[in-house]
Amino acid sequence: MSGRRTDEQHRVATPLELLFDLTFVVAFGFAGNELAHTIVTGHVGAGLIGFAVAMFATCWAWINFSWFASAFDTDDWLYRIVTMVQMVGVLILALGIPPLFSSLVAGAHLNITGIVIGYVVMRIAMVVQWLRAARQCPANRRAALTYVVAIVAAQIGWVTLIFLDITVLPLLLCALALDIVEGLGPVIAERRQPTPWHAEHIADRYSALAIIALGEGVVGAAAALSAVIEVEHGWTWEVASVGLAGIGLTLGMWWSYFTLPSGEALQVARGKGFVWGYGQILVFAAIAATGAGLHVAALQMEQPTAAGEAAAGGAAAAEAHVGVSAAVLAVAVPVAVFTVALYGLYTYLVGQFDRFHLLLLGGTVVVLALAVLLATTGVPLPICLLLLALAPAVTVVGYETVGHAHQERVLERLRSGVADRPAAAEPRPAPR
Secondary structure, eight states: OOOOOOTOTTOOHHHHHHHHHHHHHHHHHHHHHHHHHHHTTTTTHHHHHHHHHHHHHHHHHHHHHHHHHHHHHHOOOHHHHHHHHHHHHHHHHTTTTTHHHHHHHHHOOOOOOHHHHHHHHHHHHHHHHHHHHHHHHHGGGHHHHHHHHHHHHHHHHHHHHTTTOOOOOHHHHHHHHHHHHHHHHHHHHHHHHHOOHHHHHHHHHHHHHHHHHHHHHHHHHHHHHHHHHHTSOOHHHHHHHHHHHHHHHHHHHHHHHHSHHHHHHHHHHHHHHHHHHHHHHHHHHHHHHHHHHHHHHHHHHHHHHHHHHTTTTOOOOOOOOHEEEHHHHHHHHHHHHHHHHHHHHHHHTTTSOOOOHHHHHHHHHHHHHHHHHHTTOOOOOOOOOHHHTTHHHHHHIIIIIHHHHHHHHHHHHHHHHHHOOOOOOOOOOOOO
């Protein structure tokens, strides 16, 4: 672990990293499914809190491993075994997500035991990786040990929280304090001794997790639609419309995410990596929440039939209590958050306000608002969802017409601005 070179050509995610990412499908799936069910049963506040906790814990563990791997990946047998331990931790964390939501809905003691145990397993594995880097890469020893101290201190706090019998709000405040402790560790470490992470590799890793989140949203919506098809005894235009809207939203959000060249901008503005990297948690959460919103829409469509069965004395009484407007909002809000976060992070990365992006944002908001307005006037849910699917298309059309040329000019100004400044003294890692 002598450190990777920051100027490696065509550096992309390794097969091991992609395998590691697949374990997060389970965590995203549980979080999205639980959020959908809490919304349709009227526990929106509990659902949002549980979803925020679950997504932050999941994404935070992924971010720490990915940036470490970008700097010190050796892909030898020991590295692979320790990575497998982290994968086990992800699965334990994922299995702790449903109990978290159940405890929030019940209003009882917040059950974070499973999440904390899985998180601690992952972080212990990272301590092993950082200690190995500290020993084998003297140029980054100080930074590696700083990471170790921050991780260990936070894990002691997390384990302590399991045994504290406190209410939800104090526990969440304690969790926030621990997140700050662990989040400041990398900031302090990188300022003292920057690790040799690779900008294009990091952008590729984030892109892979975005695809994981998008795929899980499709799976969740498809599972819900399958239940509707079974109840309705076949396909209807409503079911087909929801399916088409889900695929349209997924394609549009994917297209939008990969339109902005974060890797190239990050290579030029390496000092902005922390804010960009941490801010992506909001993007991933919005993607997963969009899938949950499509699940809510499918469950809403199932209500009339289930209600009829309940009135007839059937056992399959509907659990869903959400109207068309609420179902549309469940999709529109995360799509809006995704778009704003995506453009906001890119604006921060390139360091300049872009009126063209503001125009695209405005167009997206108009489409989303129109869909919500139509829902309040009694327009059927499938039509509203089809309109929502056009929201990401504003960005797609904008970039496929004039946006790419505009973007190239922005990047060129960014490159020129860096070229005009004196070169920063960046430590060169030792050859592998």
